[in-house]
Amino acid sequence: MKKCFFEKLSLFIMAMFLSVIITESCPINTQVAFAATPNLIIHCKKPADWSKVNIYYYSNNTTVPSWPGTGMTSEGSDWYTYTITGLSDANVIFNDGSGIQVPGAGKPGFAVTTESWYKDGQMYTQNPEQVMIKSIAINSSSSATIGESIVLTSIVTYSDGSEKQEDLNWSISDSTLADLSTNSGKSVSVTALKKGSVTVTASKGMLTTQKTINISEISKNSIKVYFQSPWSTAKIYYWSTVPSVPPISWPGVDMASEGNGWYSYIFNGATSTNLIFNNGSGSKTSDLSRSSGIWYYSNNVWSDKDPRIDTTVPIITASPDSGKIGGTSLEVILTVNDNVDTNPKIYYTIDGTDPIVGDNLYTGSIKITKDTTIKAIAIDNSNNKSKIYTFSYLLGQDVIPPTVTANVPAGRYATAKDVILTVSDNKDSTPKLYFTTNGTAPYINDNYLYKGQAIHVDKFTHIYTITVDEAGNTTENHFIYNIGNTPDNVDFRKETIYFVITPRFYDGDPSNNVHGWDDAQAKNPDTDPAWRGDFLGLTEKLDYIKALGFSAIWVTPPVKNASGYDYHGYHAINFNEIDPRYKTRYDASAEEAYQKFIIAAHSKGLKVIQDIVLNHTSNFGEENLFPLFNRVAPTSLNDTAASSLKNILSPLLPSNYDTLTPALQYSTRINAMKEDSNDPNHIYHHEKSLSWESYSVQTGQIAGDCVDLNTENPTVSKYLVDSYKKYIDMGVDSFRIDTVKHVSRLTFNNEFIPQLKAAGGEGFYMFGEACTRVREVWNHDTPAISVPFYTWKESKNYPWGDRVTNEASTLQNYNDNSSTVGQPTSTNAILNGNTYHIPDYSKKSGLDVIDFPMHWNFANARDAFRVAIDGDSAYNDATWNVTYVDSHDYAPDGAPENQRFSLGQDVWAENLSLIFTFRGIPTILYGSEIEFQKGKPIDVGPNAPLSETGRAYFGDKIQGNVQTTDYGVYSNATGTMADTLNYPLAQHIIRLNRIRRAVPALQMGEYSVQNVTGDGMSFKRRYTDVSSGVDSFALITISGNATFTNIPNGKYVDAVTGQIINVTNGTLKAACSGKGNLRVFVLDEPNNSAPGKIGTDTKYLY
Structure with a gap:
C-alpha cells in the first residue's frame, strides 16, 4: 500500500516564520486570539463479519500512524468512534486488522472535513440511523x-x-x-x-x-354542530329543520372532518333541527336537537364551549401549607396539578414579590431558614396561567397545642364518677380550658372557663373541651361517659333500618369533597367525586329518614381507608381512627364529625349501626397492627396515592418502591404481608389460594384490596376488639359485621362476641353478613360457611390460647361441621299453636345474621317466604334476622343480582309488605324508596362513573326540609325531598313502618302458618311479655285471601282498612286483593287495644 510521509523540518521552519511575522506586526499590549486545536470525530458501523475496527488516516498536514492504524472505541450497537486531534481534514481507511479494508486496497481513503459516519460503504455527515x-x-x-x-x-x-x-x-x-x-x-x-x-x-x-x-360571518339563524365521533367516520341525519329543508334518507350525509376524530356540519339559515349522529353502519346516538348557535357534542354531552380547547388553569399546593412552624428550617414542596398537562411549570419568588413566568423555575423543594413568603404561579402547555399563590411561613414558633387528660377515662361505668380535667402545655404554664357537658362547643369566655372543679357525671354526659395557650394554639377534645349498667333488655327487633353509603348520600360540606385515586379511571367528574357525602350531610337529613318511618341508620365503615376506590369503607388501614375525609370545616377532627352525628341521631330517637370489618385490611397494611404506610388527610380535591400515602420506610418494602409500576408495588406489598419471612408474627393469613366452598375461604384473600387478617392470632383479635370498643363508647348502638363467613365461628364465639358484648352489654345487637348466594339455607350443604351456623354456640370445647393452638382448633371446628347432620335446631321463632313461648337462648351465640337465603329469593316474595318457613328451624331465633330485598352488593338472584332491583314496582311493594310484617328486622338501601337507579349495575368498581351505578349520589333527590313529629309522621316537606317522600314506594314504606311500630307482634312476635289457608302469603304472629303486660296477637295475609282457624275468639281490627271482624267460632276470613296489598287483623283486648286503621290508603295498601 502506498503511504504518504511529510517533511517535519520544513513545517517547523514555516511555522516559526509565520510566528515571527505575526508577532512583529502586532502592536504592544494587543491580545492575539489563536484558533482552538481542530478535531475530527469519526464513527464507523462495524461490518457484520469483522471482529474489530481499526482506523488509519493520512493528511498533507501531519504524520500518519503506522498501518493498520489505531483501534476504534465501541459506542454500542456495533458503532465505533475515534477522534483525530489536530486536523481539520483527513483521509480515513477502516480495516479489521486481518487484511480486509474499506475503501479497498489501492483506493484513496474517505475524505472527511467534519464529524462523519461510515455505514455500508458510504460516509455521511449525520448519523444515518438517527430518525430525523x-x-x-x-x-x-x-x-x-x-x-x-x-x-x-x-x-x-x-x-x-x-x-x-x-x-x-x-x-x-x-x-x-x-x-x-x-x-x-x-x-x-x-x-x-x-x-x-x-x-x-x-x-x-x-x-x-x-x-x-x-x-x-355566521347568520344568527344558523346552526353549526361539531361531533367527536367514537367511530372512524361520522354521518348526520336530520329532520324537522326550521325553516324546512329537503328531507334526506337514512343514514344521512357525511360530516366534514376536523381532524382528531372531530367532524362538523352547518345548517345555514336554520333556527332549530332534530338530528342523529351515526357511522352509517348501525351505530348511532340517541335522538338529539339543537337551536341556533355553535355546538359541540362529546361523550353524550352538548356544550357551547369547545372541549378541545384547554382553558383550565393549573392549581398549586404546598406541603406543608402556610402557617407557623416549630423548627428553624423547613423544606417546602410545591405541587401543581393540571387537567391536561402532566408537567406544568411553576415559577416562584421567596422575597414576597410577584413571580414572573419564565423567571426562577421551580425544580425541587425550597429550603428556608427564616420567616418567608413564597409566591408561585403555574403555566401549562396551553398557556393557561394560574392565579398567584401565596404561602407564608413563620419559623421557630410554638405550634404544640395544649393537652387535656381526664382522671376518669371516657367510657361506660356502672356508677357515677367525678371527672377532673388536667391541662398542660409545652411552654404556657397556665393554658386556658373551656368546656360544656352537653356536647355543644363551648364559647371562649369566662362563662365556660374550667377552674379545676370536679364534674359530677351520673348519666350520659358529653364533655366538650377547647384549650388555648398563649401562642393561640387550640385543642378540642371530647370525653363521653355512659353511666349505669350496660343495657341487657334492649330489643333491636323493634327497629327498622335505613342503610346508607355515607359518601354517596348527602353532601353537608362541599369543601371536604375529594376524589378517590381511581376516580379518573372511573371518569367521576369534579362535581361528583367518590367522597362526596359526609356525616354533616347525613345529620342534616335525619328528619328525612325519620319521616320515612325508620328508627335506625346503618352506615358503611367510617374507619380510615386506603385503596384506589375506598369510599365505601371496607379497605381499612386504621381501625382505630375515623377516616379524615369525613372531617368538615366545622369539625376539629373526623372523630368529632362522627361523634356529632351519633349525638344528633340519638336526639332524634334514631339508633346508629356501624358497619365493621374483622376479616381483612387494605393491601397497604394497618397503621398500628402492620405499619407499611401512614395515610394522611387529603389537601385538595385531587387526592393521589403519592400525596396521601407516606411510606414509613418499612424494611419490608424496597428502597425504590416509589419508582415501581403499580403492579410491582402491589406485589411487593402482598409479599410483605403474606410471606412467613416478612410477617413472622402472622398478623395475616399466609394462605395463597382460595376456594369458596372449603376451609381456605376463611384463611385466603377474598379480593385484591382485602388482605386476610389472622383473626386466630390473639394480637390481632385483641387489637380489633380494642379498636371497636372505642365506637361503642362513642354511643354506637349496634354493629353490622362484614364478611362473617370468612372468619371461623369458633373465633367469634371465643373472641369477638363475648368481648364486644362485654363492652356494649348483652343487649348490644350485632348481625353478620354471611354472603352465601344460594337459594337454600345450607350453603352447598356445608354448615360451617352457612348463614344460620353463626347464630349458635359451639357444641363442644376446643383448645384455645395461642395462635398455633387457635389455628388448629378452627380447622378442626370446620371439619367437625362439614355435614348438616347433627346440626342443632330451634323452635324459638315458632308459636306453639297460638301461644307465645319464652325462647331458649342457652345455645345462642349472641351473633345474629342477615337473612341471605331470603334476600337471594326475593325476585319472588313467595319464594322468599317459602325458604324462611322451610329453614327457620336452622337458626337459633330467626326473629332476629335482618331482612332486605337488595343491598349495596347484590339484588336477588334472577332480578338480576348485579343490578339495583329492576323488577316491577308491584314486586317491590309485595316484598316490602312481607319483610315489614314477617319475622325479622326490615332494612332498605338508600334510594329504594323511589327505585333509585333501577336496573343500573350496582357496583362495577372504577370502570364507570358512580352516577351510572347503583351507588350514585342521592343528595339531589332529598334537597329541602321536612318536619317530623314521630316515625313516619311529618309535615311541611319542601324541595325534591317532598317529591321523594310522595313517591308510591316511599308512601308504602312509610305506612308499613307505622303499622309495624304500632303492633308489637309484628316486631318481636313468633309466627305460625298452622291452621292458615288461602291464596296469599299468610301467617299469624304473637308476642307476650308478662312483665310489661304486653300481649299482641295479629293475623296477616299478603297479596291474597286467607282463612285462619282455631284462633282465639274476640274482636279483630285491621290496621290497613280499619275493618272489624268479631270472631265467635275460632275462624276469621280475611279478604285481600292486589299485589302487595295487606291485611293485619289485630286482636283487640282490654289492656292491649288494637290500634285501628293506621295511616291513609296508598297505591298498594288500601
Whole structure:
C-alpha cells in the first residue's frame, strides 16, 4: 500500500516564520486570539463479519500512524468512534486488522472535513440511523365563523415515516382578525374575531409550514354542530329543520372532518333541527336537537364551549401549607396539578414579590431558614396561567397545642364518677380550658372557663373541651361517659333500618369533597367525586329518614381507608381512627364529625349501626397492627396515592418502591404481608389460594384490596376488639359485621362476641353478613360457611390460647361441621299453636345474621317466604334476622343480582309488605324508596362513573326540609325531598313502618302458618311479655285471601282498612286483593287495644 510521509523540518521552519511575522506586526499590549486545536470525530458501523475496527488516516498536514492504524472505541450497537486531534481534514481507511479494508486496497481513503459516519460503504455527515424530522404540517379546519374557536394541531413527520404531535412555535399574520391562544405547544386554538383571512405559521428549527383560515360571518339563524365521533367516520341525519329543508334518507350525509376524530356540519339559515349522529353502519346516538348557535357534542354531552380547547388553569399546593412552624428550617414542596398537562411549570419568588413566568423555575423543594413568603404561579402547555399563590411561613414558633387528660377515662361505668380535667402545655404554664357537658362547643369566655372543679357525671354526659395557650394554639377534645349498667333488655327487633353509603348520600360540606385515586379511571367528574357525602350531610337529613318511618341508620365503615376506590369503607388501614375525609370545616377532627352525628341521631330517637370489618385490611397494611404506610388527610380535591400515602420506610418494602409500576408495588406489598419471612408474627393469613366452598375461604384473600387478617392470632383479635370498643363508647348502638363467613365461628364465639358484648352489654345487637348466594339455607350443604351456623354456640370445647393452638382448633371446628347432620335446631321463632313461648337462648351465640337465603329469593316474595318457613328451624331465633330485598352488593338472584332491583314496582311493594310484617328486622338501601337507579349495575368498581351505578349520589333527590313529629309522621316537606317522600314506594314504606311500630307482634312476635289457608302469603304472629303486660296477637295475609282457624275468639281490627271482624267460632276470613296489598287483623283486648286503621290508603295498601 502506498503511504504518504511529510517533511517535519520544513513545517517547523514555516511555522516559526509565520510566528515571527505575526508577532512583529502586532502592536504592544494587543491580545492575539489563536484558533482552538481542530478535531475530527469519526464513527464507523462495524461490518457484520469483522471482529474489530481499526482506523488509519493520512493528511498533507501531519504524520500518519503506522498501518493498520489505531483501534476504534465501541459506542454500542456495533458503532465505533475515534477522534483525530489536530486536523481539520483527513483521509480515513477502516480495516479489521486481518487484511480486509474499506475503501479497498489501492483506493484513496474517505475524505472527511467534519464529524462523519461510515455505514455500508458510504460516509455521511449525520448519523444515518438517527430518525430525523422530515416535515411538519398543521391539522385543522380551513374555515371558521366569527366567535368560533378552532383547534390547530401539529403533525411532525420523521424520516422513518412515523408521525406524532410535538411542540411547535406558532404565529399569526393578523391578530386583529383572529386571536392565537399560545405561541408554543402541540396545539393552539384560533378564535375568529372579524371577517377575513389569516395565515397561521408553525415552525420547528429550520422547518416551517402555514395554514390559511378563512373567517366568515355566521347568520344568527344558523346552526353549526361539531361531533367527536367514537367511530372512524361520522354521518348526520336530520329532520324537522326550521325553516324546512329537503328531507334526506337514512343514514344521512357525511360530516366534514376536523381532524382528531372531530367532524362538523352547518345548517345555514336554520333556527332549530332534530338530528342523529351515526357511522352509517348501525351505530348511532340517541335522538338529539339543537337551536341556533355553535355546538359541540362529546361523550353524550352538548356544550357551547369547545372541549378541545384547554382553558383550565393549573392549581398549586404546598406541603406543608402556610402557617407557623416549630423548627428553624423547613423544606417546602410545591405541587401543581393540571387537567391536561402532566408537567406544568411553576415559577416562584421567596422575597414576597410577584413571580414572573419564565423567571426562577421551580425544580425541587425550597429550603428556608427564616420567616418567608413564597409566591408561585403555574403555566401549562396551553398557556393557561394560574392565579398567584401565596404561602407564608413563620419559623421557630410554638405550634404544640395544649393537652387535656381526664382522671376518669371516657367510657361506660356502672356508677357515677367525678371527672377532673388536667391541662398542660409545652411552654404556657397556665393554658386556658373551656368546656360544656352537653356536647355543644363551648364559647371562649369566662362563662365556660374550667377552674379545676370536679364534674359530677351520673348519666350520659358529653364533655366538650377547647384549650388555648398563649401562642393561640387550640385543642378540642371530647370525653363521653355512659353511666349505669350496660343495657341487657334492649330489643333491636323493634327497629327498622335505613342503610346508607355515607359518601354517596348527602353532601353537608362541599369543601371536604375529594376524589378517590381511581376516580379518573372511573371518569367521576369534579362535581361528583367518590367522597362526596359526609356525616354533616347525613345529620342534616335525619328528619328525612325519620319521616320515612325508620328508627335506625346503618352506615358503611367510617374507619380510615386506603385503596384506589375506598369510599365505601371496607379497605381499612386504621381501625382505630375515623377516616379524615369525613372531617368538615366545622369539625376539629373526623372523630368529632362522627361523634356529632351519633349525638344528633340519638336526639332524634334514631339508633346508629356501624358497619365493621374483622376479616381483612387494605393491601397497604394497618397503621398500628402492620405499619407499611401512614395515610394522611387529603389537601385538595385531587387526592393521589403519592400525596396521601407516606411510606414509613418499612424494611419490608424496597428502597425504590416509589419508582415501581403499580403492579410491582402491589406485589411487593402482598409479599410483605403474606410471606412467613416478612410477617413472622402472622398478623395475616399466609394462605395463597382460595376456594369458596372449603376451609381456605376463611384463611385466603377474598379480593385484591382485602388482605386476610389472622383473626386466630390473639394480637390481632385483641387489637380489633380494642379498636371497636372505642365506637361503642362513642354511643354506637349496634354493629353490622362484614364478611362473617370468612372468619371461623369458633373465633367469634371465643373472641369477638363475648368481648364486644362485654363492652356494649348483652343487649348490644350485632348481625353478620354471611354472603352465601344460594337459594337454600345450607350453603352447598356445608354448615360451617352457612348463614344460620353463626347464630349458635359451639357444641363442644376446643383448645384455645395461642395462635398455633387457635389455628388448629378452627380447622378442626370446620371439619367437625362439614355435614348438616347433627346440626342443632330451634323452635324459638315458632308459636306453639297460638301461644307465645319464652325462647331458649342457652345455645345462642349472641351473633345474629342477615337473612341471605331470603334476600337471594326475593325476585319472588313467595319464594322468599317459602325458604324462611322451610329453614327457620336452622337458626337459633330467626326473629332476629335482618331482612332486605337488595343491598349495596347484590339484588336477588334472577332480578338480576348485579343490578339495583329492576323488577316491577308491584314486586317491590309485595316484598316490602312481607319483610315489614314477617319475622325479622326490615332494612332498605338508600334510594329504594323511589327505585333509585333501577336496573343500573350496582357496583362495577372504577370502570364507570358512580352516577351510572347503583351507588350514585342521592343528595339531589332529598334537597329541602321536612318536619317530623314521630316515625313516619311529618309535615311541611319542601324541595325534591317532598317529591321523594310522595313517591308510591316511599308512601308504602312509610305506612308499613307505622303499622309495624304500632303492633308489637309484628316486631318481636313468633309466627305460625298452622291452621292458615288461602291464596296469599299468610301467617299469624304473637308476642307476650308478662312483665310489661304486653300481649299482641295479629293475623296477616299478603297479596291474597286467607282463612285462619282455631284462633282465639274476640274482636279483630285491621290496621290497613280499619275493618272489624268479631270472631265467635275460632275462624276469621280475611279478604285481600292486589299485589302487595295487606291485611293485619289485630286482636283487640282490654289492656292491649288494637290500634285501628293506621295511616291513609296508598297505591298498594288500601
